[in-house]
Structure formats: C-alpha cells, structure tokens
Amino acid sequence: AQSVTQLGSHVSVSEGALVLLRCNYSSSVPPYLFWYVQYPNQGLQLLLKYTSAATLVKGINGFEAEFKKSETSFHLTKPSAHMSDAAEYFCAVSAFGGGGNKLTFGTGTQLKVEL
Amino acid sequence: GAGVSQSPRYKVAKRGQDVALRCDPISGHVSLFWYQQALGQGPEFLTYFQNEAQLDKSGLPSDRFFAERPEGSVSTLKIQRTQQEDSAVYLCASSAPTRQGHEQYFGPGTRLTVT
Numbered sequence: 001a002q003s004v005t006q007l008g009s010h011v012s013v014s015e016g017a018l019v020l021l022r023c024n025y026s027s028s029v030p031p032y033l034f035w036y037v038q039y040p041n042q043g044l045q046l047l048l049k050y051t052s053a054a055t056l057v058k059g060i061n062g063f064e065a066e067f068k069k070s071e072t073s074f075h076l077t078k079p080s081a082h083m084s085d086a087a088e089y090f091c092a093v094s095a096f097g098g099g100g101n102k103l104t105f106g107t108g109t110q111l112k113v114e115l
Numbered sequence: 116g117a118g119v120s121q122s123p124r125y126k127v128a129k130r131g132q133d134v135a136l137r138c139d140p141i142s143g144h145v146s147l148f149w150y151q152q153a154l155g156q157g158p159e160f161l162t163y164f165q166n167e168a169q170l171d172k173s174g175l176p177s178d179r180f181f182a183e184r185p186e187g188s189v190s191t192l193k194i195q196r197t198q199q200e201d202s203a204v205y206l207c208a209s210s211a212p213t214r215q216g217h218e219q220y221f222g223p224g225t226r227l228t229v230t
Binding site for chain 1: 148156157158159160163171174220221222
C-alpha cells in the first residue's frame with residue numbers, strides 16, 4: 001500500500017523567493033513519485049516525475065524535486081517564485097509508474113505568491 | 116493535439132436522480148482512470164480500465180457507482196440515486212505505456228453538485 005503526506009495545506013511566499021513544498025511518502029515497494037499542479041477549474045498537469053532513474057528530477061516551469069529514500073521524501077522546490085505559480089500542488093505515488101496502477105494523492109498544498 | 120475531454124463540465128442533480136459523466140481519452144491511450152476529488156481534498160481513485168476491461172474497481176464507494184468503456188475508448192461513469200455526499204469533481208485520466216514510465220493525462224473534470 002502507498003500513501004502520501006503533504007505538510008502544510010497553505011504556503012505563502014513572496015515573488016522571487018524560494019518555493020518549498022513538502023511531500024513524504026510511504027510505500028511497501030519502490031515508489032514512482034509525481035508532482036501535479038492544478039489551476040482553478042482545470043485538471044491536473046504533471047510537473048515532474050521520479051521513476052527510479054536520477055534522484056534529482058527537473059520538471060516544467062523551473063520546478064525540481066529530489067527523491068531521498070532515507071527520509072522518504074520528495075519535496076518540490078523552485079528557486080524564484082512567480083505570480084503565475086499560484087495554484088494547488090499535489091504529490092502522488094504509485095507502485096509501477098501510473099500506467100497500470102492507480103495514483104494515491106496527498107491532500108494538496110495551496111501556494112500563494114505575494115508581491 | 117487534443118487532450119482528455121470530459122462532459123458535462125458542470126452538473127447539478129437533485130437528490131435521487133441518476134447522472135452519467137462522459138470521458139473522451141487521448142486517442143490510442145489504452146489505460147483510463149476515474150478519480151473523485153472532494154472539496155479541499157486530493158483526488159481519490161475510483162476505477163481503472165485497460166482497453167474495455169475494467170481491471171480495478173476497488174475505489175467505487177458504493178454499488179450506486181458504475182463505470183463502463185465498452186469499445187475501449189470513451190468511458191462513462193454512472194451514479195444512480197445520487198446523494199449529497201456524491202458532490203465532488205470527477206476527474207478522468209488516460210495514459211499509454213512509455214519507456215520512461217506511464218504518465219497520466221487528466222481531463223478538466225466534471226463538477227457534480229447534488230442538491
């Protein structure tokens with residue numbers, strides 16, 4: 001069984017500041033991990049994914065995440081926040097990469113970017 | 116190219132009515148997933164199809180929920196005798212196997228409100 005915990009349901013940063021969204025996972029098998037972004041009234045868009053290759057994963061829009069097995073973490077970062085980054089972010093885990101296996105999502109983190 | 120589409124985008128139903136939600140996956144995608152997203156929560160898995168075969172329906176909350184994909188393309192999620200707790204956004208996702216892992220592509224969702 002897999003589960004995901006996202007620490008902080010709301011995060012607020014200033015424009016230009018570092019973005020750090022936390023995700024910890026639990027999995028009985030080697031996990032595949034994903035970060036999705038959701039803008040209001042839209043579906044989920046994949047930011048990046050970890051599939052057991054490089055532990056530092058780069059995604060779209062300047063986001064990246066580092067898989068740390070010892071800490072069971074997959075935190076999402078961006079060096080400099082932009083107003084357009086304001087959205088809800090979901091961390092998700094699956095057992096075999098999400099094609100034939102369901103995604104288990106965290107409860108989400110709402111990112112607010114202030115001037 | 117065309118992404119995953121869902122219809123209707125919004126549905127209001129009176130308690131006790133039956134509803135049908137449609138999902139058009141990306142052409143050629145063999146895998147199709149349905150998720151339920153309650154307000155303020157992450158999406159939760161409902162059911163999974165590989166082509167026309169429903170391989171996992173462990174997430175369907177009750178026997179009032181039924182999904183089908185008769186020709187391995189379009190899928191319909193049907194909810195009978197709707198209840199207020201069925202109010203949520205219903206997300207559909209499709210995927211195709213790739214060497215890098217199976218990414219799920221999400222539609223915009225159908226927001227169901229049961230009054």
